[in-house]
Structures are given as C-alpha cells and as structure tokens.
Amino acid sequence: MSSDNDTSGATELEEDIPDDVLAQVSDYVDGVLPPDARAGVKAKIEADPLWKRAHAEMALTRDNLSGLQKARAPAQFDQDVTDIIRKRSAGAFFGRRTFGDRVPFGALLILAVLGLAALGYVLYSSSTGSLKRDAVPEPGSAQPSIAPKI
Numbered sequence: 001m002s003s004d005n006d007t008s009g010a011t012e013l014e015e016d017i018p019d020d021v022l023a024q025v026s027d028y029v030d031g032v033l034p035p036d037a038r039a040g041v042k043a044k045i046e047a048d049p050l051w052k053r054a055h056a057e058m059a060l061t062r063d064n065l066s067g068l069q070k071a072r073a074p075a076q077f078d079q080d081v082t083d084i085i086r087k088r089s090a091g092a093f094f095g096r097r098t099f100g101d102r103v104p105f106g107a108l109l110i111l112a113v114l115g116l117a118a119l120g121y122v123l124y125s126s127s128t129g130s131l132k133r134d135a136v137p138e139p140g141s142a143q144p145s146i147a148p149k150i
Contacts (some may be wrong), residue, residue, distance in 0.1 A: 025054045
C-alpha cells in the first residue's frame with residue numbers, strides 16, 4: 001500500500017544529468033568556452049530545465065566548495081614524518097647522519113666567511129705585507145733607479 005503523499009522525505013529519482021551536459025556547464029561556469037559556444041550554453045540554460053538544473057547544481061557546488069577552508073599541514077610535518085620513519089625503521093631507510101646533516105648550512109657558511117676574513121687580515125697585517133700594495137712614489141722624489149748607466 002503506497003501513498004502519493006509520503007512524508008518520509010523520499011522523492012522520485014530525478015533524471016540524471018548526462019556527462020556531456022555537465023562538462024559543457026562546467027566549462028561555462030569556469031569561463032573556458034569560446035564566445036560562440038558560451039552563448040549557446042547560456043541559451044540552453046535559459047530554455048531547457050535540465051540544463052538549468054545542471055547549472056544550479058554546479059553553482060551550488062562551487063559555492064559550497066569555496067566556503068571550505070584549506071587544511072594546512074603543520075610547519076614541521078615533513079621533519080616529524082622523517083623522524084617517525086627513522087625511529088620505527090631503526091635506520092633502515094636512512095643512512096647515518098653526517099656532520100653536515102646535524103649542523104645547519106648557514107652556520108657553516110658564516111664560519112667559513114669569518115675564517116677567510118681572519119686569514120685575509122693576518123696576511124694583510126704581516127711584516128712581509130703580502131697583500132699590501134707598494135706605495136706609489138710621488139713624481140720628482142728621490143727613488144733609487146735600476147736603470148743601466150750609459
């Protein structure tokens with residue numbers, strides 16, 4: 001015994017929207033159709049109830065999706081996963097950690113620059129003056145000459 005006034009919220013199954021209609025309406029909503037095809041789809045949406053329903057569902061879905069917030073991974077997620085794998089695998093997937101893995105590259109770079117600066121200072125201030133340029137003699141000053149005598 002079935003009744004036409006069923007209040008359980010069940011309705012008759014509506015006609016499924018064909019994939020080609022969904023694809024064209026999706027392209028229309030995304031704005032990727034050429035102008036002539038866009039005008040044709042717009043006319044079909046205004047005239048055909050199936051196309052109008054597809055457009056309404058597409059717009060509703062788009063609005064619902066735009067309201068969702070993106071889930072972001074924690075800042076140290078990759079390091080946490082790596083540490084868990086290393087711990088559980090007892091190092092089977094990762095080799096020994098070298099000095100370069102344990103010391104940050106920036107610290108090594110700063111130490112190298114400081115070392116080069118110290119070496120440059122020592123060479124510049126040494127008694128031999130290997131990094132110093134000879135003073136340019138002033139014109140007319142008495143400088144010994146190595147020129148051969150004629």
